[in-house]
Amino acid sequence: MSPIIIPATPAHYPRILDILVDAFAKDPAFLRMIPQPDPANHKLRALFQLEIEKQFANSGHIDIAVDDRGNVCGVALWDFYQGRPSSTDLLPILPDLLRIFGTGTAQIVKAEIHSASFHPHFPHWYLYTLATPASARGQGVGSTLLEHGITRAAESGIYLEATTTRAAQLYHRLGFTPLGYIPTEDDSQPELAMWKPPAMPQA
Amino acid sequence: MSPIIIPATPAHYPRILDILVDAFAKDPAFLRMIPQPDPANHKLRALFQLEIEKQFANSGHIDIAVDDRGNVCGVALWDFYQGRPSSTDLLPILPDLLRIFGTGTAQIVKAEIHSASFHPHFPHWYLYTLATPASARGQGVGSTLLEHGITRAAESGIYLEATTTRAAQLYHRLGFTPLGYIPTEDDSQPELAMWKPPAMPQA
Numbered sequence: 001m002s003p004i005i006i007p008a009t010p011a012h013y014p015r016i017l018d019i020l021v022d023a024f025a026k027d028p029a030f031l032r033m034i035p036q037p038d039p040a041n042h043k044l045r046a047l048f049q050l051e052i053e054k055q056f057a058n059s060g061h062i063d064i065a066v067d068d069r070g071n072v073c074g075v076a077l078w079d080f081y082q083g084r085p086s087s088t089d090l091l092p093i094l095p096d097l098l099r100i101f102g103t104g105t106a107q108i109v110k111a112e113i114h115s116a117s118f119h120p121h122f123p124h125w126y127l128y129t130l131a132t133p134a135s136a137r138g139q140g141v142g143s144t145l146l147e148h149g150i151t152r153a154a155e156s157g158i159y160l161e162a163t164t165t166r167a168a169q170l171y172h173r174l175g176f177t178p179l180g181y182i183p184t185e186d187d188s189q190p191e192l193a194m195w196k197p198p199a200m201p202q203a
Numbered sequence: 204m205s206p207i208i209i210p211a212t213p214a215h216y217p218r219i220l221d222i223l224v225d226a227f228a229k230d231p232a233f234l235r236m237i238p239q240p241d242p243a244n245h246k247l248r249a250l251f252q253l254e255i256e257k258q259f260a261n262s263g264h265i266d267i268a269v270d271d272r273g274n275v276c277g278v279a280l281w282d283f284y285q286g287r288p289s290s291t292d293l294l295p296i297l298p299d300l301l302r303i304f305g306t307g308t309a310q311i312v313k314a315e316i317h318s319a320s321f322h323p324h325f326p327h328w329y330l331y332t333l334a335t336p337a338s339a340r341g342q343g344v345g346s347t348l349l350e351h352g353i354t355r356a357a358e359s360g361i362y363l364e365a366t367t368t369r370a371a372q373l374y375h376r377l378g379f380t381p382l383g384y385i386p387t388e389d390d391s392q393p394e395l396a397m398w399k400p401p402a403m404p405q406a
Contacts (some may be wrong), residue, residue, distance in 0.1 A: 117324060118324045118325070120323065120382055120383065121320060121321045121383075122321070122382050122383025122384070122396065123383060124383075157381070157382065157383060165404045165405075165406050166406065168403065168404055169403070169406065172403055177380060177398075177400035177403075178360075178400050178401050178402070178403055178404070179323055179325050179360065179398070179400070180323065180324075180325025180326060180327075180360060180401065181325070192404060193325065195380075195382070195398065195400075197380035197381045197382070197398075198381050198383065199381070200371065200372070200375055200380075200381055201368045201371060201381070201395060202368075203368055203369065203372065
């Protein structure tokens with residue numbers, strides 16, 4: 001049965017954090033960004049918690065997929081930008097970042113500014129992240145979450161970074177087209193920036 | 204009969220300048236940019252001449268369409284960028300701009316920087332301009348010039364600004380999708396930034 005998509009409430013946050021940490025604990029981009037070592041993924045979890053509580057809960061959308069037994073089986077974090085994100089967007093959470101990461105904050109801020117610089121300079125929705133627990137994969141939960149966001153975006157453009165070719169091909173089937181690869185400083189697999197165009201103007 | 208597309212040589216430049224000046228003398232974007240008044244379009248012509256001789260002849264492509272009587276019946280100016288154009292790209296022609304436009308150079312530089320800031324931050328071809336003389340319109344010359352550039356771009360992305368909805372729809376039929384409208388400082392019709400995606404990665 002297809003999951004239903006609802007907005008998360010604070011009661012869901014611990015389960016959402018479990019899903020995000022499980023999904024990204026071995027992700028090269030987060031490993032580069034989070035100061036290592038990170039025993040029990042405490043720092044990674046703290047970063048997601050900060051983003052959820054201080055950013056997405058206020059100005060974005062936290063969508064969760066709930067299965068027919070009431071279990072959270074996926075999460076997607078969305079935000080809307082009028083143009084390219086500004087590095088000043090980080091200022092409100094800078095004190096928290098410094099408290100958690102100390103001087104390691106520098107590499108987080110640098111990664112965020114690098115990522116922001118590749119956004120299109122036009123109004124768009126941004127899919128920051130989408131994750132499902134291992135037990136719920138292959139059941140179309142990701143597609144359902146994505147289609148929910150596409151419906152909400154209506155005639156606006158959508159921007160995202162695909163971390164694998166397989167993910168890029170899923171996005172392509174849903175109407176996303178490539179912009180280009182985001183350069184990395186090492187030889188790791190670069191992310192593919194993708195764009196779902198807004199509606200064409202009518203004559 | 205379909206025109207042939209060839210690279211321009213300096214002998215073609217006077218005719219190319221005639222075509223460009225005729226096509227853009229009443230264009231709102233150029234009227235805003237070129238210090239007015241501009242009797243006999245001398246300043247507009249001087250700007251195009253500078254761009255052709257100092258920019259496109261060196262680092263870009265000047266394609267012309269030639270009809271079966273040997274007449275130039277269209278021109279397209281293309282350039283390739285590894286990322287977003289840099290404002291330092293203008294420095295080599297700054298002395299010439301100042302000689303021609305004096306303090307009016309400021310508004311030209313401002314317009315170029317504004318325009319450049321909307322380019323995708325990924326490798327792409329850029330169609331700076333495409334023009335046909337009034338006598339050659341409605342014969343598919345523009346499409347032929349455009350398809351030539353699309354073939355050369357092969358699997359790279361292409362960026363352009365459509366100045367009218369009609370033009371945007373022509374580009375859309377050739378594979379371009381909207382990015383968004385480029386904001387203007389007055390209430391004139393904004394240009395629609397468009398993108399022809401590069402090839403999808405293969406699994």
